Amino acid sequence: MESSVRIEQALSAAIDLAKQPGCPPRLYEAMRHAVFPAGARLRPRLCLAVALSCGETDLRIPMTAAVAIELLHCASLVHDDLPCFDDADTRRGRPSVHRAFGEALAVLTGDALIVQAFQVLARMPPTARLGSVLASVSAGVGTPWGIVAGQAWECEPTVDVAQYHRLKTGALFAAATMAGAAAAGVDPGPWRALGDGIGEAFQVADDIRDATSTAEEMGKPAGRDLALDRPSVVRELGLEGAIGRLDRLIGEVGETIPTCPGAAELHNLIRVEARRLLPAKLAQRAA
Amino acid sequence: MESSVRIEQALSAAIDLAKQPGCPPRLYEAMRHAVFPAGARLRPRLCLAVALSCGETDLRIPMTAAVAIELLHCASLVHDDLPCFDDADTRRGRPSVHRAFGEALAVLTGDALIVQAFQVLARMPPTARLGSVLASVSAGVGTPWGIVAGQAWECEPTVDVAQYHRLKTGALFAAATMAGAAAAGVDPGPWRALGDGIGEAFQVADDIRDATSTAEEMGKPAGRDLALDRPSVVRELGLEGAIGRLDRLIGEVGETIPTCPGAAELHNLIRVEARRLLPAKLAQRAA
Numbered sequence: 001m002e003s004s005v006r007i008e009q010a011l012s013a014a015i016d017l018a019k020q021p022g023c024p025p026r027l028y029e030a031m032r033h034a035v036f037p038a039g040a041r042l043r044p045r046l047c048l049a050v051a052l053s054c055g056e057t058d059l060r061i062p063m064t065a066a067v068a069i070e071l072l073h074c075a076s077l078v079h080d081d082l083p084c085f086d087d088a089d090t091r092r093g094r095p096s097v098h099r100a101f102g103e104a105l106a107v108l109t110g111d112a113l114i115v116q117a118f119q120v121l122a123r124m125p126p127t128a129r130l131g132s133v134l135a136s137v138s139a140g141v142g143t144p145w146g147i148v149a150g151q152a153w154e155c156e157p158t159v160d161v162a163q164y165h166r167l168k169t170g171a172l173f174a175a176a177t178m179a180g181a182a183a184a185g186v187d188p189g190p191w192r193a194l195g196d197g198i199g200e201a202f203q204v205a206d207d208i209r210d211a212t213s214t215a216e217e218m219g220k221p222a223g224r225d226l227a228l229d230r231p232s233v234v235r236e237l238g239l240e241g242a243i244g245r246l247d248r249l250i251g252e253v254g255e256t257i258p259t260c261p262g263a264a265e266l267h268n269l270i271r272v273e274a275r276r277l278l279p280a281k282l283a284q285r286a287a
Numbered sequence: 288m289e290s291s292v293r294i295e296q297a298l299s300a301a302i303d304l305a306k307q308p309g310c311p312p313r314l315y316e317a318m319r320h321a322v323f324p325a326g327a328r329l330r331p332r333l334c335l336a337v338a339l340s341c342g343e344t345d346l347r348i349p350m351t352a353a354v355a356i357e358l359l360h361c362a363s364l365v366h367d368d369l370p371c372f373d374d375a376d377t378r379r380g381r382p383s384v385h386r387a388f389g390e391a392l393a394v395l396t397g398d399a400l401i402v403q404a405f406q407v408l409a410r411m412p413p414t415a416r417l418g419s420v421l422a423s424v425s426a427g428v429g430t431p432w433g434i435v436a437g438q439a440w441e442c443e444p445t446v447d448v449a450q451y452h453r454l455k456t457g458a459l460f461a462a463a464t465m466a467g468a469a470a471a472g473v474d475p476g477p478w479r480a481l482g483d484g485i486g487e488a489f490q491v492a493d494d495i496r497d498a499t500s501t502a503e504e505m506g507k508p509a510g511r512d513l514a515l516d517r518p519s520v521v522r523e524l525g526l527e528g529a530i531g532r533l534d535r536l537i538g539e540v541g542e543t544i545p546t547c548p549g550a551a552e553l554h555n556l557i558r559v560e561a562r563r564l565l566p567a568k569l570a571q572r573a574a
Contacts, residue, residue: 022450023431027439031430079398084391103371105442107394108435111366111401115429118405122422130417135409142402143318144310148395152314155392163309 006059007044010067011035014120018112030101030109031116035074039092042273043176044070046198049269050180050191053262062183064124065133068117069176072141075113076172078106080151086224093219114141132182140175147171161231169206170199181258190258197253198270204246205277207232211239213279243282250274293346294331297354298322301407305399317388317396318403322361326379329560330463331357333485336556337467337478340549349470351411352420355404356463359428362400363459365393367438373511380506401428419469427462434458448518456493457486468545477545484540485557491533492564494519498526500566530569537561 015035018028044066051062081088081096083103088096098106121134143149150168153159174195178188207225211234215222225232233242254267275283302322305315331353338349368375368383370390375383385393408421430436437455440446461482465475494512498521502509512519520529541554562570 018430018436020431022447022454023436024439024443026443027430027436075398079394082394084389084394102442105439107366107369107371108439108442111362111397112430112435112439114398114401115425115433115435118421119425119429122418122425124418126415126418128413128415130421131409131411131413134405134417134421138402138406138409142406143305143314143399144307146402148399148402149305149310149314152311152392152395152399155389155395156311156313160309167309 003045003048003059004038004041006063007041007048007066007070008036008038010063011044011070014067014071014116017116017119026101026105027108027112030097030105031112033094033100034078034097034109034113035071037092040276041070042202043073043172045273046173046195047176047180047183049266050177050194051184053257053260053266054181054184054186055261056184060125061127061129061133062180064120065137065179065183066176068120068137069140069172069179071113071117071120072137072147072175073172075110075117076141076147076151078113079110082106085151085154088221090215091220093216129182129185132188133179136178136182136188137175140171140178145171146175165203166196166199169203170196173199173202186260193256194253194258197249197256201246201249201253201274202277204233204242204249205274207234208239208242208246208282209277209279210234211242212282217279243278246274246278290332290335290346291325291328293350294328294335294353294357295323295325297350298331298357301354301358301403304403304406313388313392314395314399317384317392318399320381320387321365321384321396321400322358324379327564328357329489330360330459332560333460333482334463334467334470336553337464337481338471340544340547340553341468341471341473342548343471347412348414348416348420349467351407352424352466352470353463355407355424356427356459356466358400358404358407359424359434359462360459362397362404363428363434363438365397365400369393372438372441375508377502378507380503416469416472419475420466423465423469423475424462427458427465432458433462452490453483453486456490457483460486460489473547480543481540481545484536484543488533488536488540488561489564491520491529491536492561494521495526495529495533495569496564496566497521498529499569504566530565533561533565 015032047066047069048062078097080086081091082098089099097109124130140146145167147168153164174192177191177195181191182188210225213222250271257263257266302318334353334356335349365384367373368378369385376386384396411417427433432454434455440451461479464478464482468478469475497512500509537558544550544553
């Protein structure tokens, strides 16, 4: 709970770096609109949890990594909602950024949030870990295998669906685990598999929510997978099958956690979080 | 001349990081389209020139900064050309990215190039200079006073024109001089004024070109300032007045060059480059 408060405070401080004389005030407002009120903040919490599991007790460096990753996630939502992609009117129960501020400012808000993530990293306390954190964070977003590349698969004539999901969703979870390790001074490479596995589980949970929730519950349009003829685990396996796969994936990710002081607590935390991803009426069954 | 070849090679290598199995091939093509063939490459050349002037002879670190800055410049052109901004059909004599690849992929290409800039910095040889270079580069692009903030002034109900140009154009020149200094292990702060001054001179030269060149000479639509009722030094002072101001600005920037081993050569280089910015028929008069 305490870390959630600290994440919100750190995100707010990061956005407020833009609140200066000479900065366009609507750009600042749109950036704040894109980042608040809080979503689940899964990725920054995962990043911090990994750093703690690796034995890091000073969270100043992990927190800069966590904030950078959440800003990049929010940026991706702003651009994904644009008319040329999902054309979504709502996000987190409010108008999407382009609906509230116009398309031009929405493009720039996404750009500004991407850059802000790296400005935050640049303000990290001086440490030799910066290079490793920067590499982990940026690789999860860019090319060849980050979330931007994942989204760009939508612009190709033929798509490898598994690769599409792995990049579009999994890459930023992998960035969260890897950057958490890097921020703790640990080699990030062995932490990639955990992030990939969590990303896959998240994608299944997201498909289940899309198929079973109302737009009000989700804070964004529901039933989009069916409406847009997108691949979905629920369409492929049915609801019970999808819940079964989620359970199996969450069990499996435990095996991918590298040896570290807090491995058992980390796996338990991931189980709890996975249950919270499901609509309340299904969470009991998944448990 | 040699540094120009090395800049192209380094940019090509940076883009080719995206050419991997699993990366959407059209995204890679669009990134390459956005960065090649070469524009004037003013900013990376300025960045390298500053690092050399500061006495740095090993250009590996300055080159990563120079490449990052040019990728960010190219990203800004891709997004500025979008229908919701300038709606430009051509750039560097070829179709703009959204004309060639569609609007969705153009948004993602800009995003990918922004992130690629930071991925390039992450691959810098290990050095304590990374934090300072990262701060200089990212501040020139983001908020409160980078080029994204400059562009966002177009979305405000009232605009401070001088501030608009200072951010939209000057900020990345300031990033180039500051990152060049930082990459040479020198405090970047004192190098900001030189970048700001060069940015202001560039803006005047750009206004002169827009007013006096054909679209073919510019490789992009000409006469846009008049057509879009934009502020322009040529409209304000007339052509002779604008050329006079450019001469004065180029003279003045010499006084802003911090004390360093190569100050005189750097000022001379800036004079030569400034003349090259003008259409051939005017360059003689400016000289």
